[in-house]
Amino acid sequence: MSTRDEILDNLRKNVRETYDMPDLGFKKRIFEDPVKAFIETTTTTAGAKLMEIKPNDDINEKIHEAYPDAKIISSNVPGIKADRNPDTVAEAQDLDGTDVGVIMGGVACAENGCIWIEQTMKEKAICFISECLIVIVSKKNIVSNMHEAYEHIQFNEKYNFGTFISGPSKTADIEQSLVYGAQAARGLTVFLTE
């Protein structure tokens, strides 16, 4: 018998009593104003910055305003003036040295600042390797809690990857002192659009 069948066999043999899946219909906390709650969470506990972008704003100017010292910008978002493109670099390594990566966010969650990032680029490294990250989020996509967020996440079948990101990379591994930028982005700014 293969290991697989042996394991499955043991699991079937060793169950004595079975249990049903519970009803998950209990009441969950929702916010009266999820957008307001998202802004609050993002800029406090998540440790990110947030800029509201108006329909007539020039997004490239806003990027400059957010990170005036950035030399290398990477993005595949249409309309962004980028020095490197995660779709066209030969290797993920080529994105190292990116000062600011600009990516699109999907559903965003007010209770914890999580923003769903669906991989829509060849090298997802842009989401992690960039020194700082700008994530563009539409107010229309903000929900209250993770139950709702999980109903809305999308996957691009070509890339089969997605991640919730809430603020910059953090660690408290040295004597519990909170430090931003252990491995991935050191800073994160949400561009909140209508």
Added chain:
Amino acid sequence: MSTKHTIAAEKFLQNSEKVTRHDQTFWSVRVKRDAQSQELPEWEELREAASQIKKHTITHLAEYLEKFEKNATKNGAIVHWAKDADEYNEIVMDILHKHQVKKVVKSKSMLTEECHLNDHLIKHGIDVVETDLGERILQMMHLAPSHIVMPAIHITREQVGRCFEDYKISPEVGNYDPTYLTRCARYHLRDNFMTADCGMTGGNFGIAETGDIVVCTNEGNADMSTSIPKLHIVSMGLEKLIPDYKAMGVFHRLLARCGTGQSTTVYTSHFRGPRPGGEMHIILVDNGRSKILGNEEHWQTLKCMRCGACMNTCPVYRRTGGYSYTYFIPGPIGINLGMLKDPDENYHNLPACSLCCSCDNVCPAKVDLSSQIYRWRQGLDGMGHADPMKKFMSKGMQVLFESPGLYTTALKFAPIANHLPKFITEIKLNGWAQGREMPVFAKQSFHELWKKGKVKA
């Protein structure tokens, strides 16, 4: 009788400054967890849901594993099965050989610790680099984790600084600032990410319905490990499976809140298949789990999602440290998992519990940790490790708790213990009393005060 735990604990307790820091560190995490739980009106419903979802999944695990395998395979991943640590280590080595891998970057995984994977890889000439900052510090210092979520929290900044100096990754000798040291580690690990041939991760959850592997980190190291190398190997214990996204919503809301007192980890990554032009392997590891399922008294340990909350709250863990336990997972859940793995080696940890039940109250999956420890103690004589004194005490406690009348009487008379000569209350005859003074009982018991109306609700 002393056990290995009491002896090691005694040593740990000699450095009172260290004990206090350790105690306060973990207590502060417990406090943060409480604040998070109080923010959600549905907290208890979430815990109950988590417990029931786990019970359901574990008792239908064969079907869910088949479903997961089917979906993961459809997504382009390659699924392997390992019955024990040896088979697991061989599967990993096979994959690495096939791809001529020289360097592996690893994100934290207790399963690889359980299977001693690193030793195996190093023996075969593979360069293994742990990428979680805490794990990397421990790896450099040749130490084991002392906690499952905050593995290196017992190390001081000076120790980290000196270690980084030895490894030539901290150029500023004598700079022990955590931000500076974290920055040094960032550059050091970047170099390793750039040159690794394979990224290895654990899996916090496997989702049967979609074939996703979900990995939660704060540092983003699992993502760095899998964004640059083309080869990704996931190692996951069978019990990490959950049915679907509805269940994932429940667990997501509990995991970080319980573990570190955050409302989420920074990254919650869903791996649903290989990178373009890459390979993704998922190794499903049994290593005793299917046998635990058949253990009537202890099968619910399989509900554990390794959040660490039971350690943070445990008064014994907080004051004796992770290294005092004989099993690599310490604290309440570690006492139980150790007994399931190897009772002859790990019964030493059974005294490390005052049956305060705090662990039961914080566990997001409602694992009945203290009752399980109690049951192990009751079963000790069957294993030839029972100490008559312990048996007597446990039996006594059982009689007390099971008869409310006697319990009230006992409480009333408890103040008498205050007047007993110290040599009796501090009796050193047995492992239970060592390092523990008798509690000082209030002159009037809570019950009495309550009845006399002295306690205002």
